[in-house]
Amino acid sequence: MIPPAFEYLRPKTIPEAIAFLEQHGDDAKILSGGQSLIPMMKLRIARPAYLIDINRISGLSYIKEEAGFLKIGGLTREAELEASGLIRSKYPIILETAHVIADPQVRNLATVAGNLAHGDPANDHPATMLALGAQVVATGSRGDRVIPIEEFFLSVFSTALEPGEILTEIRIPVPPARSGGAYLKLERKVGDFATAAVAAQLTLDGNGAAQKVGIGLTNVGATPIKAKKAEDFLRGKKLDETNLRQAGQLASEDAQPSSDLRGPAEYKKGLVKELAKRALSRAAERAGK
Amino acid sequence: MAMTKEQLVQVKVNGRERQASVEPRLLLVHFIREVLELTGTHIGCDTSHCGACTVLLNGKTVKSCTMFAVQADGGEILTVEGLSADGQLHPLQEGFKEEHGLQCGFCTPGMLMSSYALLRTNPQPSEEEIRWGISGNLCRCTGYQNIVSAVRYAAAKMAKDTTTPVEMAGVGGKK
Numbered sequence: 018m019i020p021p022a023f024e025y026l027r028p029k030t031i032p033e034a035i036a037f038l039e040q041h042g043d044d045a046k047i048l049s050g051g052q053s054l055i056p057m058m059k060l061r062i063a064r065p066a067y068l069i070d071i072n073r074i075s076g077l078s079y080i081k082e083e084a085g086f087l088k089i090g091g092l093t094r095e096a097e098l099e100a101s102g103l104i105r106s107k108y109p110i111i112l113e114t115a116h117v118i119a120d121p122q123v124r125n126l127a128t129v130a131g132n133l134a135h136g137d138p139a140n141d142h143p144a145t146m147l148a149l150g151a152q153v154v155a156t157g158s159r160g161d162r163v164i165p166i167e168e169f170f171l172s173v174f175s176t177a178l179e180p181g182e183i184l185t186e187i188r189i190p191v192p193p194a195r196s197g198g199a200y201l202k203l204e205r206k207v208g209d210f211a212t213a214a215v216a217a218q219l220t221l222d223g224n225g226a227a228q229k230v231g232i233g234l235t236n237v238g239a240t241p242i243k244a245k246k247a248e249d250f251l252r253g254k255k256l257d258e259t260n261l262r263q264a265g266q267l268a269s270e271d272a273q274p275s276s277d278l279r280g281p282a283e284y285k286k287g288l289v290k291e292l293a294k295r296a297l298s299r300a301a302e303r304a305g306k
Numbered sequence: 307m308a309m310t311k312e313q314l315v316q317v318k319v320n321g322r323e324r325q326a327s328v329e330p331r332l333l334l335v336h337f338i339r340e341v342l343e344l345t346g347t348h349i350g351c352d353t354s355h356c357g358a359c360t361v362l363l364n365g366k367t368v369k370s371c372t373m374f375a376v377q378a379d380g381g382e383i384l385t386v387e388g389l390s391a392d393g394q395l396h397p398l399q400e401g402f403k404e405e406h407g408l409q410c411g412f413c414t415p416g417m418l419m420s421s422y423a424l425l426r427t428n429p430q431p432s433e434e435e436i437r438w439g440i441s442g443n444l445c446r447c448t449g450y451q452n453i454v455s456a457v458r459y460a461a462a463k464m465a466k467d468t469t470t471p472v473e474m475a476g477v478g479g480k481k
Binding site for chain 1: 311313329330331333352353354355357360366367368369371372373374376377420423438439441442
């Protein structure tokens, strides 16, 4: 499968990349990892006339805590998340998410930012970022714009990024003490997209009840889904079996899956219910430690 | 048929400088197989699933069917042809031979490259780590068991025989 012909541009700086984007508008796409875009180009579903390769731009690959946020640079690869001591020790939910994305080869190239910017509801990081209450930084010719993650995903392959903007940073508020998270994904085989997956992030209060709750759902709708009903229900409550089961039920009610090769819609809803319960349970365990 | 301006791609492949003028849409796997005439790298699925096209670029495994040749410009590539030195099989190749780690052989170059990358960063992997390391490579023939044995064989051999170069020519990049 051969992509249609395109012109290949390789800017050395972000301003140069943005200038190319503004010059070519809808005819241009950013190439970072390319692990979602290039397969689409080979199928001719995506047909950009201009490909702007940003992989040689320096200063965009970092994982650091600063000013109360975990900041992940726009070119940080999934493999770098997996290797990061900071992520492994403090952010198991992010490690768990990275681990179930595709496979080692893809993770060497695929970027976290691309996983968000591509706008595919089947990608894994969106649900985790929803659960963590993250923000993304969109850089355009007028500077940086901070977008809360709940406002970022509009529709299938459609995000709040404007045509001349590049996603240059992801910011996650450093969770307070007594916080924990987990990402659970069911897939048919290693590397597959999720049949369904749930991200859960909790902060407990002094009595062991849920003070903050974030729940994100993967691949059960046109966008990743923030399970607000379940979040609202669980807030202030103890994380016992009954409440977790009810939270799972409410999360499944927010899911809008399609029936496809991965299973019927009803099956996926049932899956969300069970995965939500288990993800919340594991998050609570981690928060309690 | 639309054609765009060709671009020069300069890469070091298995230790040798190579270059060619190519269309941007030329996939890295086609560059390797058809321009460089190194046909050890295989196209198994063309949908980025099977890993038969796996090579090392700047020290990291990549699926060469999911990259454009122009992206590799200025880099270093290692293909399966680069594994043996001076006519000697690399311990991994010997392992696949001794442990019957292949039947049809189609997935084998990709398996070798992924295993090679694994052993560079984890010279004594457990079975679980081997299976994780090759999780981007599909095999329809073997059921993977003998592939795991082959990697173990190589790991054991490389631990004993420290004259085997761990770094093959042309890999480059950071570990």
